[in-house]
Amino acid sequence: MALLKVSSIQKSFGAKSLLNEVDFELQTGEILGVFGRNGSGKSTLLKILFGTQTAEAGVLKVNERYYPVRKTIWHKSRIIESQQIGYLPQFSFLPQRVKVWDIIPQYLKGQEQDLVFQAPRMPKIAGSKVGELSMGERRYLEVLLIGNLDHPFLLLDEPFSMVEPLFKDLIHEFLISLKTKKGILVTDHYYQDVWQLSDRKMVLTSGKLTSITQPEELIQAGYLRSIY
Amino acid sequence: MFKFYKDITFYALLFALVSIPLAGLYGAVFVFGIIGTPVGLLMYNYFHRHEFYGYYNRGFTRRYLIVRTWVVNFLVSPVLLLVVFLILKLIGFGALKG
Numbered sequence: 001m002a003l004l005k006v007s008s009i010q011k012s013f014g015a016k017s018l019l020n021e022v023d024f025e026l027q028t029g030e031i032l033g034v035f036g037r038n039g040s041g042k043s044t045l046l047k048i049l050f051g052t053q054t055a056e057a058g059v060l061k062v063n064e065r066y067y068p069v070r071k072t073i074w075h076k077s078r079i080i081e082s083q084q085i086g087y088l089p090q091f092s093f094l095p096q097r098v099k100v101w102d103i104i105p106q107y108l109k110g111q112e113q114d115l116v117f118q119a120p121r122m123p124k125i126a127g128s129k130v131g132e133l134s135m136g137e138r139r140y141l142e143v144l145l146i147g148n149l150d151h152p153f154l155l156l157d158e159p160f161s162m163v164e165p166l167f168k169d170l171i172h173e174f175l176i177s178l179k180t181k182k183g184i185l186v187t188d189h190y191y192q193d194v195w196q197l198s199d200r201k202m203v204l205t206s207g208k209l210t211s212i213t214q215p216e217e218l219i220q221a222g223y224l225r226s227i228y
Numbered sequence: 229m230f231k232f233y234k235d236i237t238f239y240a241l242l243f244a245l246v247s248i249p250l251a252g253l254y255g256a257v258f259v260f261g262i263i264g265t266p267v268g269l270l271m272y273n274y275f276h277r278h279e280f281y282g283y284y285n286r287g288f289t290r291r292y293l294i295v296r297t298w299v300v301n302f303l304v305s306p307v308l309l310l311v312v313f314l315i316l317k318l319i320g321f322g323a324l325k326g
């Protein structure tokens with residue numbers, strides 16, 4: 001079992017403090033849902049953890065190994081090199097003009113490719129170019145590619161946004177199947193999906209992450225007006 | 229990683245080609261080997277910026293990708309220089325014969 005421990009993440013843009021001493025833990029075998037309003041710093045936090053965004057302070061500990069956050073863009077992205085964390089950004093990152101069956105071997109080797117090629121609905125789209133896929137198909141492919149890499153931890157930024165129910169269900173099933181070997185952090189404004197999927201929930205308000213257990217706490221945190 | 233190299237080098241070659249009227253054929257090879265990669269990177273950042281995340285997830289940092297590409301293109305440029313030299317010689321030889 002692997003443990004990711006995040007301590008004292010501090011990030012500000014000019015005079016505005018966005019993340020203030022953010023701490024949390026994530027272990028393999030669990031899904032952590034993170035909620036927060038637009039601009040609350042969810043995506044920034046994920047990028048800091050992945051090493052593509054700088055921060056003033058903070059440290060990640062994966063098992064017994066420490067990875068300080070990048071303080072300037074000149075610092076090396078040690079977390080990327082270590083391949084301890086996979087990250088699904090909120091935008092599509094696949095080249096649009098390449099066919100799906102040419103992309104899969106770039107990510108996975110040998111028989112591991114079958115995990116994507118043989119996944120539900122994949123054989124149908126394998127011959128299409130990424131740019132020809134629907135939003136749901138593309139997101140599903142991206143989740144499959146990143147999820148099947150060897151990272152023990154996975155950060156997913158909006159995996160359900162603009163995805164049709166059929167593919168949402170497939171993503172749900174896939175993430176639950178991954179949970180046995182990975183620790184997964186999910187954030188999305190499709191909060192019902194995240195709520196349903198996650199074992200633990202946290203809300204990001206005023207730069208702080210707080211654990212919650214009841215949906216009503218999302219109202220108290222100013223994220224929702226009412227529960228549907 | 230090869231796709232990254234291919235994308236950057238495509239823009240580097242394009243830039244070198246455009247520079248021929250100003251720099252000449254030999255100069256264009258130097259343009260390719262020395263400033264082609266940074267120019268290619270600028271273009272890549274503009275057209276394919278999000279694709280970096282695919283490489284990051286596979287453990288390649290931006291620094292690793294850029295340095296590798298630059299070194300390869302720098303090392304390729306003497307070969308290109310030789311090719312240009314031979315082509316010009318052959319053309320010259322052909323013209324003389326004609």
